Amino acid sequence: MNKTEQLIETPSDSIRxxxxxxxxxxxxxxxxxxxxxxxxxxxxxxxxYDAPTPCEEFDVRRLSSHLVAVVRRISVIGRGEDPFSVPSFADEIADGAWAAAWVPGAREVAEVWADPGILGRQLRLPMGVLPGAAAAAVYTHELTVHTWDLA
Structure with a gap:
């Protein structure tokens, strides 16, 4: 019996x-x-591009630029480098080129975070030092919320 089966078959008066x-x-x-x-x-x-988003300080253009910066920062953090070396916005990206800039950023995130050992390493984030597993959760949350804002 696996752990899921044990949980399902456990009577309510005898919780394991x-x-x-x-x-x-x-x-x-x-x-x-x-x-x-x-x-x-x-x-x-x-x-x-000029449409508002639920995130009041960002219109679609600014949020798109920020998302590209975030994906770049995730790689920098995973390498153990200074998160502040990446600006909060990718202002050098022309309007409409955010998706094209995303592709190499996403590829780099996959490469940097491929080593399972990253999860236990202490990584420096803008808000402090966290284990890699927590850093992954932080950036999953940031990307999810901003993607929702953009959608």
Whole structure:
């Protein structure tokens, strides 16, 4: 009987503790968030660039630029470098070129975060030092929220 079956078959008056799966890997969610953000950027049309987003300080143009900067920062953080070496916005990217700029950034994230050892390393984020597993969760959240804002 596996742990899921044990949990399901446990009577309510006799609750047993079931260990969390040791196979949880936050890089899977990070990769999904990177992929979804890239697809969402690719769907932005020129007539939407000046449109507002739920994130009041960003219109579509500014948020698109920020997303490209975020994907770059995720790689820098994974390499153990200074997160502030990447500006918060990719202002050098021309309007409409965000999706094209996303592709090499996403590829680099996949390469940098491929080593499972990254999850236990202490990484420097703008808000402080966290284990790689927590850093992956932080950036999964940031990408997910901003992708929702953009969509």
């Amino acid at each position: 503790t079931v260990d969390a799966p040791s196979s949880f890997d936050p890089r899977i969610d990070l990769a999904a968030a990177v992929e979804l953000a890239g697809r969402t950027l690719a769907a932005v049309r020129p007539e939407q």
